[in-house]
Amino acid sequence: MRRGLSNTHDRLAEHDLIAAIRARVPAAPGWLAVGIGDDAAVARPERGALEILTTDAIVESIHFDRRLSAPADIGWKALAVNLSDVAAMGGTPRLALLSLGIPEGVSRSEIDELLDGFLALAAEAGVTLAGGNITRSPGPLFVDVTVTGYARPRHVLTRSGGRPGDELYVTGTVGAAAAGLGWWQAGGSAAIDGIDACVARHRRPEPRVRIGALLGRNRAASACMDLSDGLADAVRQIAAASGTGADVDAALLPVHDAARTWFVRTGADPAIAAATGGDDYELLFTVPRRARGRLATVIRQARGVAVTRIGTLTREPAVVMRSGDRVEPLPPGFVHF
Amino acid sequence: MRRGLSNTHDRLAEHDLIAAIRARVPAAPGWLAVGIGDDAAVARPERGALEILTTDAIVESIHFDRRLSAPADIGWKALAVNLSDVAAMGGTPRLALLSLGIPEGVSRSEIDELLDGFLALAAEAGVTLAGGNITRSPGPLFVDVTVTGYARPRHVLTRSGGRPGDELYVTGTVGAAAAGLGWWQAGGSAAIDGIDACVARHRRPEPRVRIGALLGRNRAASACMDLSDGLADAVRQIAAASGTGADVDAALLPVHDAARTWFVRTGADPAIAAATGGDDYELLFTVPRRARGRLATVIRQARGVAVTRIGTLTREPAVVMRSGDRVEPLPPGFVHF
Numbered sequence: 001m002r003r004g005l006s007n008t009h010d011r012l013a014e015h016d017l018i019a020a021i022r023a024r025v026p027a028a029p030g031w032l033a034v035g036i037g038d039d040a041a042v043a044r045p046e047r048g049a050l051e052i053l054t055t056d057a058i059v060e061s062i063h064f065d066r067r068l069s070a071p072a073d074i075g076w077k078a079l080a081v082n083l084s085d086v087a088a089m090g091g092t093p094r095l096a097l098l099s100l101g102i103p104e105g106v107s108r109s110e111i112d113e114l115l116d117g118f119l120a121l122a123a124e125a126g127v128t129l130a131g132g133n134i135t136r137s138p139g140p141l142f143v144d145v146t147v148t149g150y151a152r153p154r155h156v157l158t159r160s161g162g163r164p165g166d167e168l169y170v171t172g173t174v175g176a177a178a179a180g181l182g183w184w185q186a187g188g189s190a191a192i193d194g195i196d197a198c199v200a201r202h203r204r205p206e207p208r209v210r211i212g213a214l215l216g217r218n219r220a221a222s223a224c225m226d227l228s229d230g231l232a233d234a235v236r237q238i239a240a241a242s243g244t245g246a247d248v249d250a251a252l253l254p255v256h257d258a259a260r261t262w263f264v265r266t267g268a269d270p271a272i273a274a275a276t277g278g279d280d281y282e283l284l285f286t287v288p289r290r291a292r293g294r295l296a297t298v299i300r301q302a303r304g305v306a307v308t309r310i311g312t313l314t315r316e317p318a319v320v321m322r323s324g325d326r327v328e329p330l331p332p333g334f335v336h337f
Numbered sequence: 338m339r340r341g342l343s344n345t346h347d348r349l350a351e352h353d354l355i356a357a358i359r360a361r362v363p364a365a366p367g368w369l370a371v372g373i374g375d376d377a378a379v380a381r382p383e384r385g386a387l388e389i390l391t392t393d394a395i396v397e398s399i400h401f402d403r404r405l406s407a408p409a410d411i412g413w414k415a416l417a418v419n420l421s422d423v424a425a426m427g428g429t430p431r432l433a434l435l436s437l438g439i440p441e442g443v444s445r446s447e448i449d450e451l452l453d454g455f456l457a458l459a460a461e462a463g464v465t466l467a468g469g470n471i472t473r474s475p476g477p478l479f480v481d482v483t484v485t486g487y488a489r490p491r492h493v494l495t496r497s498g499g500r501p502g503d504e505l506y507v508t509g510t511v512g513a514a515a516a517g518l519g520w521w522q523a524g525g526s527a528a529i530d531g532i533d534a535c536v537a538r539h540r541r542p543e544p545r546v547r548i549g550a551l552l553g554r555n556r557a558a559s560a561c562m563d564l565s566d567g568l569a570d571a572v573r574q575i576a577a578a579s580g581t582g583a584d585v586d587a588a589l590l591p592v593h594d595a596a597r598t599w600f601v602r603t604g605a606d607p608a609i610a611a612a613t614g615g616d617d618y619e620l621l622f623t624v625p626r627r628a629r630g631r632l633a634t635v636i637r638q639a640r641g642v643a644v645t646r647i648g649t650l651t652r653e654p655a656v657v658m659r660s661g662d663r664v665e666p667l668p669p670g671f672v673h674f
Contacts, residue, residue, distance in 0.1 A: 033387055037578075038495050039425035039562055040391035042488075045382035050370055054377035054468065055392075055434040055483050061475045088376040097392040099481050131391065138398045139476015144436050146392050146483040151379075158375050225376055241374070 014134050017108070021115060025129050032095070032130055041130035043095055049150035052093075054085040056228075060103075060140035068184050071110040072117030073203040078143035079121045081228060083207035084281040088226040090157035090216020091149035093125055093209065098132035101142030114143070117204075125209050155216035157224035157285070162242030164315040166222050166286040169295070169307050170254065171208050174231050175270070176201040178277025179259030182266065190265065194258030201256075205281040211302040212283055218301075220294035221285040232275040232321075232330045234284040235311075239319050242286070248275070248311035248330060250323040271323065276331050286313055351471050354445070358452060362466050369432070369467055378467035380432055386487035389430075391422040393565075397440075397477035405521050408447040409454030410540040415480035416458045418565060420544035421618040425563040427494035427553020428486035430462055430546065435469035438479030451480070454541075462546050492553035494561035494622070499579030501652040503559050503623040506632075506644050507591065508545050511568050512607070513538040515614025516596030519603065527602065531595030538593075542618040548639040549620055555638075557631040558622040569612040569658075569667045571621040572648075576656050579623075585612075585648035585667060587660040608660065613668050623650055 022036045034042035045051060058064055058078050069077070079096060086093040098118065102111065122129055127147065180198030183190060188199075208226075215221040223242055225234045231253070239246040250271035255263075263273040287295050299307050321330045359373045371379035382388060395401055395415050406414070416433060423430040435455065439448065459466055464484065517535030520527060525536075545563075552558040560579055562571045568590070576583040587608035592600075600610040624632050636644050658667045 033490070033493065034426075034495055038497075039422040040389045040428070040486075042426065042493055043388045043390065045386075045388050049382075051380045051382050051388070052377045053380065053432070053434060053483070053485065055436050055481070056470050057436050057438060057472055057479075057481065059438055059472055059474060059479075062473050085376040089371075089379065091377070095390070097390060097483060099392050099394050101394060101396055101479060133393050135394055135396055136399050137396060137477065137479075139474065142394075142396075142438060142474075142479055142481075144392070144394065144479075144481040146390070146434060148390065148485075149377075153370070156370065156379055158371055160375075 017111065017134060024115065024119065029128055032128055035130045041095070041097065043130065046150040048152065050153050050156060052086050052089045052091040052149040052151060053146065054082055055144065055146040056081045056085060057142060057144035059142050066141070069203050071113035074141070074143060075114035075117030076121045076204045078145045079118050080205045080207045080281060082145045082147035083125055083127070083209050084226040084228065086147055086149040087208045087212025088157065088224050088283055089151065090155050090212060090224060091151040092213045093127050093147050093149035095130045095148045096122060096127050097146040098129060099144040100132070100134045101137035102134065103137045103139065103141055106141060151216050155219065157216050157221055159223050159225050159238050159241035162223035162238055162244055162286040162313045163288065164244050164313055166288050166313045167309050168235065168246060168248065168284065168286055168311040168313065169309050170231065170284050171211055171282045171305055171307055173254045173256040173306070174227065174280050174282060175259035175263065175274025175277050176256035177205065177279035178273065179256065179262040183262050192258055192261050195262060198256060198258050198262070202279055205279065207281050208283045208305065211298065211305050214298045214301050215285055218294045218298050220287060220291050220298045222288050224283055224285040227280040227282045227284060228278060230276050230278045231284060232332065235330055236319050238284065238286065239313060242313065245314040245317045246311060246319045247314050248321045250321050252308065252310045254306060254308040271321070272331055275321065354448065354471060361452065361456065366465055369465055372467050378432070378434065380467065383487040385489065387490050387493060389423050389426045389428040389486040389488060390483070391419055392481065392483040393418045393422060394479060394481035396479050403478065406540050408450035411478070411480060412451035412454030413458045413541045415482045416455050417542045417544045417618060419482045419484035420462055420464070420546050421563040421565065423484055423486040424545045424549025425494065425561050425620055426488065427492050427549060427561060428488040429550045430464050430484050430486035432467045432485045433459060433464050434483040435466060436481040437469070437471045438474035439471065440474045440476065440478055443478060488553050492556065494553050494558055496560050496562050496575050496578035499560035499575055499581055499623040499650045500625065501581050501650055503625050503650045504646050505572065505583060505585065505621065505623055505648040505650065506646050507568065507619055507621050508548055508642055508644055509619045510591045510593040510643070511564065511617050511619060512596035512600065512611025512614050513593035514542065514616035515610065516593065516599040520599050529595055529598050529602070532599060535593060535595050535599070539616055542616065544618050545620045545642065548635065548642050551635045551638050552622055555631045555635050557624060557628050557635045559625050561620055561622040564617045564619045564621060565615060567613050567615045568621060569669065572667055573656050575621065575623065576650060579650065582651040582654045583648060583656045584651050585658045587658050589645065589647045591643060591645040608658070609668055612658065
């Protein structure tokens with residue numbers, strides 16, 4: 001970790017903070033030759049594997065609101081969105097770099113709490129914090145994370161491997177994060193059973209680390225992507241990259257119960273609201289007919305993660321959602337805040 | 338590349354921008370299995386090598402001022418500061434991820450220019466842009482870059498390998514970036530021969546990619562670090578990590594000529610101003626007596642990069658700078674803006 005802050009006092013505070021972070025990181029695994037505290041981290045690659053690399057930032061007032069998300073939630077989420085990307089490639093995450101842009105008024109104890117959240121998820125996922133940098137921010141709190149992981153060459157899942165006839169599956173439930181955020185933005189006082197779980201999903205998404213790696217390792221999926229930008233966007237991306245269309249059945253979408261109640265309360269179509277809501281960090285993946293047995297193995301090994309079939313990739317290029325007799329284009333986008 | 342911006346319109350613009358970036362990146366090298374456009378990049382590790390990973394952000398009004406640095410300068414510099422870190426480890430850079438936080442009012446053509454600068458240096462350094470993310474920023478322009486590179490296990494240079502008696506060397510000249518910035522901040526009208534080169538050093542530092550890798554490969558240096566936070570800071574860091582003191586001779590510092598003129602003009606001690614000025618991105622390294630021949634080989638192969646001996650690591654723990662008969666503690670810090 002390094003990089004100067006703008007004056008001597010801040011720079012000394014930065015050295016101090018880096019030393020404090022270094023002291024909190026668990027003992028380095030054998031593959032990490034150089035960790036926090038030098039110009040860069042040095043790692044021994046996993047033998048026989050390809051390396052997976054992703055970077056993703058969460059920015060105050062774009063991706064989170066400090067009145068809703070505690071510092072520990074923010075640290076957790078910044079890592080979670082990156083772990084989700086590695087999972088979507090069928091990989092196992094291993095190493096993280098943390099880049100912080102800290103505005104005035106954020107206290108040292110808040111930074112410590114942010115690290116608490118980051119390191120709690122890192123421990124859960126078996127990921128080592130190996131470096132990063134700290135700078136002042138003249139504007140928002142900015143948390144940018146890079147995660148690397150690995151997968152055997154034939155286990156990597158891209159977005160482009162889907163074929164017409166492959167079935168579309170999604171993990172867990174959808175719409176929860178959008179409903180939780182919407183409920184809070186509407187005042188956070190409407191009594192809705194289970195809405196707390198939706199707010200928690202926005203604050204601390206649980207990346208599908210284990211099932212992502214299992215889908216890759218078992219060669220159960222032909223394509224995979226995470227739902228950071230919503231299910232509708234993910235279906236469109238996989239179809240476009242795979243050169244197919246897609247047919248999604250609204251009735252099959254595993255909409256979170258409390259989210260459904262909230263969407264109905266606000267007059268929205270629950271399927272459309274859930275499909276266009278972002279931030280769920282579930283996985284969307286396609287399974288060829290011949291791989292159904294392998295999917296059953298993955299589901300058995302995934303320890304209770306729900307997996308729901310929601311539709312099919314099609315030869316026709318249209319990407320549609322059907323509700324009973326009605327067939328309409330899948331809505332294009334999602335609205336974050 | 339991915340990550341949603343806050344509304345549908347922005348997200349479509351983001352997809353469009355990512356497609357445009359993808360179209361501009363040169364053909365992927367053989368080791369890059371998946372580049373821009375999926376959840377993550379996938380790369381084949383360099384055989385028999387350790388991987389070097391670093392991340393570093395430059396933030397508007399902390400590290401650059403958009404009235405001084407053109408968009409292309411900002412893109413260049415964001416990559417340069419990371420290449421400098423890989424060079425300081427004795428590594429060869431290979432892959433970059435680019436994370437952009439873009440404020441309102443930054444136009445599409447400015448982003449294109451930022452990419453021009455980034456890709457120009459990437460081409461010069463043989464680095465492939467393999468992914469990243471784009472988000473809106475409610476505040477400053479934020480450019481965070483991750484670079485990975487590689488080095489054979491015995492060629493990695495850390496900060497901690499110095500021993501008492503090793504000689505301290507620095508590449509190029511020091512003080513130029515600080516002088517260029519100071520001159521501009523003072524109005525930019527004082528006539529000083531060569532000050533343009535100092536401003537250029539602030540805008541577009543030239544990371545010491547080649548000599549860094551040569552120092553590692555030839556095993557000429559026992560420790561190495563870059564001068565992002567100034568020479569004085571780097572000497573202190575290497576001494577602390579190596580468990581030594583250091584004795585730097587002010588008269589030996591290769592202060593840039595125009596910078597010296599500027600420092601004298603402002604009443605500053607040129608050696609102190611140059612040693613505490615940041616942003617030079619030269620390399621500081623230590624050479625054991627027995628490796629002097631190898632250093633001569635490196636200098637021959639480095640094609641005209643100046644290398645200057647400036648002092649010695651000492652058994653005594655103090656870190657000092659001597660000017661004639663005066664011996665004083667090396668000043669601690671540097672002031673960016």
